[in-house]
Amino acid sequence: MASSSPVKHAWRVLLGLLIAIGVLFGLNALGVYGFGKSSWTPQLALDLQGGTQIILSAQTADGKDPNAEQLTQASQIIRQRVDASGVGESDITTEGGRNIVVQIAGKADEATRNRIQASAKMELRSVLAATSPATSFVGDDGKSTPYPTPAPGLASTPSPSPTDGSDMSWVTPKLQAEFLSYDCKTKRDAAKQPADQPLIACDSSGQAKYLLGPVELDGTSIKDAAAGLNQQNGQWEVNLTFDGKGTDAFGKVSQRLYAFTQQNQTPRNQFAFVLDGSVISAPSMNGVILDGRPSISGSFTQETAKSLADQLKFGALPLSFTVQSSDTISATLGSQQLQIGLLAGLIGLGLVAIYSLLSYRALGFVIIASIAVMAVITYALICILGWRMGFRLSLAGVAGLIVSIGFTADSFIVYFERIRDELRDGKSITGAVEDGWSRAKRTIYISKSINILAAVVLYILADATVKGFAFTLGLTTIIDVLIFVVFTHPVMQILARTRFFGNGHPLSGMDPEALGAVYRGRSEYREVVTSSQGKAARASRSRGEAERRQTIAERKRAEALAEASKGASRNGEND
Template structure:
């Protein structure tokens, strides 16, 4: 039987090493191109390297809860704040309690400090309330809306009739502004849709997601069927001016602090387009189980926030939207109130069952992410005031980074000297592999900073330096296996292929142990230590990629070159220098059969 041809296939699947090398080089070019295309060519740095902003939050008791500041509530609040800040794409934030009533929040440079400041202390009191009266943002002339507004009656033919007319004028103006009316979508079985009023400059649409409703629970009482708002509340509504940011902030604070779920309330639209007099809470924010931002497929460049309700919330939401759909404008609108401000007040055309809804309209990605982030992570158990805001310097971290980089450079130089002295020509393979590993690590860290907010801190830099030793160790294992085969009397090409299976097993076991240690460290630790674990795990995975897709095929190609195949003294594979045995020869008794079929 004819012996199989040499070089056609190898245990590592490296029969065509040129293609494998081309693949890894194309991947490197793609990563580098993606890095430049993203507009960010340097890794994102943590607060210890780049500096940042530090907030000090002071807890305060909410009305009716004088003993709410407890260790449990403080720890819960710190966890929610950390998830909120990380939801902005910040993975190196530091959130920790200090004393009995303070929380320290450190955010690295490069994060929108204003955006983070707005989210860290927000209570996120979400509620869905029916609209009783809607009017433009400015003050209304006397007389004020009558108490019958909430019941859908028109006893008062004065200002109550003006509010809807003013709303209609605003709707017409909005239609003219957009060039088309804010029409109502066609309802589809088994439910229907809800669209925003045209007068609401930041109007969003709430539409049914056509998902199966969850197990229903007894609904909460619907809005007051009669009586309507008090005269005092109507006077407050008429006198309220929502045209300025300061007035809207004061109105929101008053509504959040004083209004109870069962009371009517006066609120401003978030963008100052209109003011609303709302009925009692029909669906509470705690009934929202999930919220996320997504592209609005029905709009060219719009975004939306997708909501999901629990079983009780789904039933209440379907019940109240069904009742509101039968009422005239503006009582057929359903306001979504967040921290005393109306985020949206869409018009309801029919019940929305299924436990899912969409808030859509004039969202961009940033505003949709902000709202979804706050709704996803829930309300804080306490209210907080930001008592200090300071800028953190990166001077100390910069000095430590320079010291670490110097130590890393010295270590790398020693590794290079060792490789050149001991392995000679093979050192070129090791250095080229280290260069490929460095390019992959750097570009992936930059892209991760853009994609998931990964920030490089001092422990992460330490993990990258440790990875140099892990990567060099893999090369040494393979080189020594090849040299062992040459000592046994084999030529270079069979030695490269025969040494690979055993070296591969050793490398995989070693890297698996390192990756497992990094994974455990990442899970059981918090803060900056996670940066070390993440970097160590990432570089360990890249070590496997480099050894399999670059080092091994490169060795296969070099084994065909005369300089290495002939065992040149400077190749690092000189049989005499290695003390090789005489070449293996076929036995005299069986001249036709090779001693080692695998070698062929």
């Protein structure tokens, strides 16, 4: 029973892996046939598939060309909108002093075009409630429980009618439930949020969640925003200037919010600046401001103060865009380069297979099977990520997949060499598999953790064109470790107990007599010790030790005889 237990465990692990693969393909099938948004082939990026190029021309109120800072800020906003729409591997650049060129993989629909060319939407709203971004709470049983989604019968109409933007009547039972269950990872189209209704929004870092009242002012009321040093305390702050209409409106709002400050009603004394549906600042009101020149203070550095000022100033600009041209562009690399990349991958895979079979004989088929299972899982995940996250496979991503073949084979080589080392030391094949696993997994875990760290750093710091390589490299490294644990080792546990591998057939790759001598150092070698020879040697050593064992009386008698023999020898010499 003890000998069959590892085999049963191995079969259970392999069955679980098979079920997991089935679940992955089932999820993708749901996306293909249920939602109609997924595909059985990976989504290709702009360099491989081609797509749509939209050239936007900036229009200012005075007809002058926008400056470089304004165009840079506008391109960043457009990039955020494109990313929020789920379009991956886009390319956004400025051109000619007033144009922004947007290149999107595939065909851009009308909603995407409208989202791209809409001007930045800056809103100023009162804060009704604020909390952490958590979507769950700890119940009486000590377990985390998600907040329920709003029930269909919850009231959604304010009662009584709100009198201003800070009136808590805006918070209906339905809105309260939506606020608690709202996930900050959800991307909402700011253009679809009514200005005369409350808004649920998060800050740009996703660390705070806000329930905001209707729009009190829009960004067009901000004439200017600049970072500067406070002359009294020497701290960095952001100074705003409103126009005439904005000065009157903000003065009334400041009176209302400052009253909440005096009553210690936090966060109702806060005022949120919302840019494209994201809260970029929510300062408290520390006084009544009637001159239209408020300032935002806090733990600012020069860089963070300037960044906030740029967001407020450029978000407030009436920058609108007209579509100068919209064309379908061909792939920069095309299908030929993709075919060359795939051919390179097949050649690399073939070389790995040949090397594995020549070096490890039948064990090479385990390496080939492991790579095949890894390829199946990777393919399914790339298809699902294209549906759920907008991931598109670029040529850099293909390169990451090709490189992963060598990294994957390296893990198995380390494992098999550890097994062979154990066989050379005279262990049985089943024992060598288990001990080799214990020794190899530590090395492999350390190696793969370094690979993942490198992929993460590369993804964060590298240019957008290299992110595809870093992403696929990190993804395949994680899958590599998974395959090593739930496929390669269980298969070896099963094979080690078969007649072909367990008896060390010469073609199995685990024949102890065919492994050769092992170098010990200083030109000394240790000859191969088979399992039977190792047992015989240990038995011989045990018999020798048993023969040398003596009782205390026998040892004292032997010592006395030795002394007597020495004395007789000395007497003979004297004579």
